[in-house]
Amino acid sequence: MLTRQISIATPIFLMIFVIQESVISQFRLPGGGFSILMIFALTWAVLSETEVAAVIGFAAGFLMDLSQSASGPFGQWTLIMLMAGYAISYVGYGDDNVRANATGIIFFVVVANLLVEVAYLTSGALLGVASGSFIQVLITLFGMSIWALLVSPILLPIFTRLHALVFDSRSAL
Amino acid sequence: MRNGGRARLLLVILIVTSLFLITLDLRGVKVIDGFKQGSQTVMSPFQRAGSAAFRPVKNFISDVTHLGRTRNQIEKLEAENANLKQRLINRKNADAQLKQLKSILDLAGTAGYKIVNAKVISNGSSQSFSQTITIDSGATAGIKKNMTVLSQSGIAGVVKDVYPTSALIQLASDPSFRIGARVAGSQQIGVLTGRGTSSASLQLLDNSSTVKVGDVLLSRGSIANRPFVPGVPLGYVTGVDNSAGAVAQTATVRYYTNFSTLGVVAVVVGGSESNPGDALVPVKPRVTPIPTVTVFVTPSPSPTK
Numbered sequence: 021m022l023t024r025q026i027s028i029a030t031p032i033f034l035m036i037f038v039i040q041e042s043v044i045s046q047f048r049l050p051g052g053g054f055s056i057l058m059i060f061a062l063t064w065a066v067l068s069e070t071e072v073a074a075v076i077g078f079a080a081g082f083l084m085d086l087s088q089s090a091s092g093p094f095g096q097w098t099l100i101m102l103m104a105g106y107a108i109s110y111v112g113y114g115d116d117n118v119r120a121n122a123t124g125i126i127f128f129v130v131v132a133n134l135l136v137e138v139a140y141l142t143s144g145a146l147l148g149v150a151s152g153s154f155i156q157v158l159i160t161l162f163g164m165s166i167w168a169l170l171v172s173p174i175l176l177p178i179f180t181r182l183h184a185l186v187f188d189s190r191s192a193l
Numbered sequence: 194m195r196n197g198g199r200a201r202l203l204l205v206i207l208i209v210t211s212l213f214l215i216t217l218d219l220r221g222v223k224v225i226d227g228f229k230q231g232s233q234t235v236m237s238p239f240q241r242a243g244s245a246a247f248r249p250v251k252n253f254i255s256d257v258t259h260l261g262r263t264r265n266q267i268e269k270l271e272a273e274n275a276n277l278k279q280r281l282i283n284r285k286n287a288d289a290q291l292k293q294l295k296s297i298l299d300l301a302g303t304a305g306y307k308i309v310n311a312k313v314i315s316n317g318s319s320q321s322f323s324q325t326i327t328i329d330s331g332a333t334a335g336i337k338k339n340m341t342v343l344s345q346s347g348i349a350g351v352v353k354d355v356y357p358t359s360a361l362i363q364l365a366s367d368p369s370f371r372i373g374a375r376v377a378g379s380q381q382i383g384v385l386t387g388r389g390t391s392s393a394s395l396q397l398l399d400n401s402s403t404v405k406v407g408d409v410l411l412s413r414g415s416i417a418n419r420p421f422v423p424g425v426p427l428g429y430v431t432g433v434d435n436s437a438g439a440v441a442q443t444a445t446v447r448y449y450t451n452f453s454t455l456g457v458v459a460v461v462v463g464g465s466e467s468n469p470g471d472a473l474v475p476v477k478p479r480v481t482p483i484p485t486v487t488v489f490v491t492p493s494p495s496p497t498k
Contacts, residue, residue, distance in 0.1 A: 038236070038239050040318070041236050041239065041240060041315070042236065042239035042240045042242065042243035042315070043243050043247065044318070045240070045243075045315045045316055045317065045318055046243050046244060046247045046315060046316065047247070047316070048316045048453055053318060055318060069200075070200045070204075071199065071200040071203045071204070074200070074203060074204050074207055075203070075207070078207045078210075078211070081211070085214075086228060086229060086232040087232075087318065087321075088229070088233055088236075088315075088317065088325065088327060088354065088361045089317030089318045089321055089323060089325050090321050090323075091321040091322065091323035091325075091367075091369070092321065093215050093218040093219050094214055094215070094217070094218035094225045094228070094229070095211050095212070095213070095214030095215035095216075095217075095218055096215060098210075098211040098214060099208065099211035099212065099215065102204075102207050102208065102211055103208070106204055140321070140322075141322065144322070147215075147219075149322075149369070150367075150368040150369035151322040151368055151389075152322060152368035152387075152388060152389030152390075153368075153388050153389060153390075156368075156388065156389040156390060157322065157389075160322060160389075
């Protein structure tokens with residue numbers, strides 16, 4: 021069962037990573053754009069149990085660390101996404117108001133997206149990574165949240181179906 | 194309960210693994226660099242393909258879908274029209290790149306830099322609050338880490354990482370970018386720092402020296418020309434902070450380079466033998482006077498009855 025899940029989930033993660041790096045990164049979107057990998061991982065985390073969500077966050081963070089545009093030390097995204105995955109699942113899993121409701125999932129993903137970026141900035145500051153002027157950071161955070169809000173509803177049906185395919189659950193919306 | 198305990202144990206293991214990775218990276222262990230190098234080597238062809246596929250303006254995608262339909266004359270003409278538009282866009286794109294390339298060659302030629310030209314194949318994501326681009330030339334073209342990167346009008350950035358067929362460039366607009374600068378003419382020196390936008394902040398090193406709006410900044414250069422060759426135009430002063438009590442004067446500088454339109458860049462693989470000095474200071478556009486004609490009219494005396 022576990023082997024089947026890993027063998028299906030791995031190419032999905034890699035495919036989304038390739039899309040992020042070779043397609044989304046081609047466009048310098050206003051307001052910082054969005055990370056399809058982050059939205060994907062957070063969506064899956066909402067739909068999964070805490071331990072699975074932690075592994076999902078770990079895998080997504082590891083891939084984000086592999087990205088050439090990651091400015092912090094290797095492992096920073098891994099740590100943040102792992103904790104974000106666990107936290108979002110801890111709060112949302114088992115609550116049908118969230119899991120059975122597309123609006124609830126989108127709300128969770130957008131808020132988590134913002135909190136993850138804030139956590140990245142905070143931990144980056146502790147590790148000595150420069151992040152620009154305060155105003156610029158605020159604009160980027162705002163822009164990323166808007167992008168996440170716009171993109172999540174479009175991607176949600178695809179991501180939930182993929183989740184259902186891998187985990188054989190009935191979470192497709 | 195047992196399940197919860199297992200989840201907590203897994204979480205602890207994963208956190209320890211993440212912290213282990215961070216520690217390894219901060220200690221400069223080569224294995225971590227290998228991970229990134231490997232992933233970039235694998236990603237490079239995908240990025241090239243993505244760059245080639247998405248370069249033309251996306252508005253014509255719908256037009257292109259009609260190219261295969263030849264049901265009647267109108268559709269044929271529409272398809273032909275779309276095709277011509279596409280070619281025109283590709284031509285404009287090529288012309289723009291040629292213009293950028295020509296300007297870069299002029300800049301490098303004046304200073305005597307030995308350069309390697311490269312196309313931008315990917316813009317870094319802003320998710321990490323960094324400003325980077327990826328170019329399609331790497332170690333095989335002679336590019337090494339910490340080399341100056343030029344745009345058509347001045348500094349573009351510095352080579353941050355090199356892979357066999359691509360390289361990651363840290364743009365001069367990146368908040369962690371620092372470069373030694375000197376003011377053209379007065380030769381005052383300072384440190385220019387990126388801000389994440391098209392402007393940067395200049396901190397003068399000497400508390401007795403001052404700058405004024407419009408002053409042009411050039412790179413000071415580094416030992417053995419790495420990471421920076423001397424004399425590269427950086428930008429011009431747009432604002433001066435004269436706040437009382439400051440140790441040294443600070444100023445806001447606008448970069449000459451437009452970072453959002455970078456299509457072609459050049460990596461300086463060999464500096465000039467002599468310092469180009471102020472030779473690369475951009476020439477200010479001349480204002481052509483418009484001749485004015487003044488006509489004096491003297492009224493003739495009105496006829497008397």
